[in-house]
Amino acid sequence: MPQLLNNNDNNININKIRYLIKKYRPPFWVYDGDMICKKIKLLKKFDVIRFAQKSCSNIHILRLMKSKNVKVDAVSLGEIERALISGFKSNTNEIIFTADMLDEETLHKVANYKIPVNAGSLDMLTQLGQVSPGHHVWLRINPGFGYGHSKKTNTGGDNSKHGIWEPKLALPIIKKYKLKLIGLHMHIGSGVNYMHLTKVCKSMIQNVIELNQKISSISAGGGLSIPYKFNEKPIDIEKYFISWDYARKKISTFLKKNIQLEIEPGRFLVAESGILIARVWATKKTNNNNFVLVDVGFNDLMRPTMYGSYHHISVISGDNRKIDLKNMIDTIVAGPLCESGDIFTQKIGGTIQTRKLPEIKTGDYLIFHDTGAYGASMSSNYNTRPLIQEILLKNNHSIVIRRRQTIQEILKLEQ
Numbered sequence: 575m576p577q578l579l580n581n582n583d584n585n586i587n588i589n590k591i592r593y594l595i596k597k598y599r600p601p602f603w604v605y606d607g608d609m610i611c612k613k614i615k616l617l618k619k620f621d622v623i624r625f626a627q628k629s630c631s632n633i634h635i636l637r638l639m640k641s642k643n644v645k646v647d648a649v650s651l652g653e654i655e656r657a658l659i660s661g662f663k664s665n666t667n668e669i670i671f672t673a674d675m676l677d678e679e680t681l682h683k684v685a686n687y688k689i690p691v692n693a694g695s696l697d698m699l700t701q702l703g704q705v706s707p708g709h710h711v712w713l714r715i716n717p718g719f720g721y722g723h724s725k726k727t728n729t730g731g732d733n734s735k736h737g738i739w740e741p742k743l744a745l746p747i748i749k750k751y752k753l754k755l756i757g758l759h760m761h762i763g764s765g766v767n768y769m770h771l772t773k774v775c776k777s778m779i780q781n782v783i784e785l786n787q788k789i790s791s792i793s794a795g796g797g798l799s800i801p802y803k804f805n806e807k808p809i810d811i812e813k814y815f816i817s818w819d820y821a822r823k824k825i826s827t828f829l830k831k832n833i834q835l836e837i838e839p840g841r842f843l844v845a846e847s848g849i850l851i852a853r854v855w856a857t858k859k860t861n862n863n864n865f866v867l868v869d870v871g872f873n874d875l876m877r878p879t880m881y882g883s884y885h886h887i888s889v890i891s892g893d894n895r896k897i898d899l900k901n902m903i904d905t906i907v908a909g910p911l912c913e914s915g916d917i918f919t920q921k922i923g924g925t926i927q928t929r930k931l932p933e934i935k936t937g938d939y940l941i942f943h944d945t946g947a948y949g950a951s952m953s954s955n956y957n958t959r960p961l962i963q964e965i966l967l968k969n970n971h972s973i974v975i976r977r978r979q980t981i982q983e984i985l986k987l988e989q
């Protein structure tokens with residue numbers, strides 16, 4: 575939920591933002607560590623909370639997670655290295671590598687460091703078995719249906735590249751290489767629909783019964799949504815837990831052993847902790863439209879362009895004038911990229927949308943809310959734009975957890 579900036583009880587409020595703007599010079603990302611801790615607590619009923627680090631993979635965020643006994647999911651070699659450098663231990667269940675394929679470098683890393691692998695294809699299971707017999711594995715199952723906040727985040731069904739379609743075929747491979755099957759995993763997509771949830775839990779039970787292996791864990795995957803708009807409801811964690819706990823109990827009874835229930839959220843833990851602060855450098859009018867141009871683009875915040883995602887936008891004046899919230903103007907907010915899709919106010923499919931915003935002047939600052947997940951971690955160097963700073967608020971002070979990249983650093987790769 576977008577945090578109201580005029581509420582001084584919130585760590586991220588107007589005064590704090592003005593202070594940060596002076597200290598760090600926009601554009602930059604800000605994360606509120608307390609908010610992350612608050613979200614972790616909401617999931618305490620699950621035996622294991624495994625942070626899907628792709629949503630926000632800064633090592634300082636990972637260390638924060640570790641200090642709260644949250645474990646981590648890695649989906650690439652780079653994310654494994656991030657987890658290790660943040661203090662997560664190899665040869666334990668602290669890091670799990672989830673993927674649908676293994677390249678050679680990654681294969682050797684997980685083998686040498688004995689990092690459990692959550693396999694989304696039979697091929698990777700075979701390749702792993704050949705190099706690392708006895709390796710601990712999970713099976714990521716495609717239950718045959720999916721759900722997601724957009725087509726691009728739907729991760730189950732016939733059209734999904736994720737997960738194993740016929741998990742039974744994994745059993746001979748597991749046997750051949752004496753792999754140790756730890757658990758079954760389903761990550762169906764982002765966004766929660768309770769009808770759908772029941773279906774997923776049922777499918778998990780069914781898969782366990784059909785495979786009939788002495789697993790010790792099941793994972794509910796991620797996909798817990800957050801309200802990006804004021805009129806959206808937060809998800810009912812209790813309901814979510816009850817559904818999965820029911821599945822866990824059924825499975826436990828069937829296998830006659832204790833089963834650990836894991837959850838693997840990304841967005842839920844970090845989205846609401848983060849904001850993106852940008853400065854307005856130009857405004858312009860066309861026949862029918864008001865444009866406001868800021869110094870971040872879709873290379874920084876990709877979600878509106880990629881998914882048509884909504885991020886609430888607040889305005890802070892650059893000249894200390896009071897922002898007039900009674901006179902709202904239809905506005906299009908755009909970035910600096912040489913590309914017409916570089917618009918933060920758009921719908922799925924790329925239709926430009928106007929947003930009711932107060933009058934904005936050059937020199938004002940725009941705050942993009944709820945950008946802690948899939949914000950900085952999805953940024954790119956498109957248009958040769960350096961990655962911007964990340965700032966973490968912790969125990970009432972602020973630290974730079976990623977400095978601004980320099981243009982020289984980008985060019986160096988090619989020299």
Ligand SMILES: *Cc1c(COP(=O)(O)O)cnc(C)c1O
Pocket residue numbers: 626628629647649672761763764765795796797798838839840841842947
């Ligand atoms: C992306 C991903 C998640 C996290 O998804 P959220 O919607 O951010 O909760 C969890 N598990 C896997 C395997 C993923 O790929």
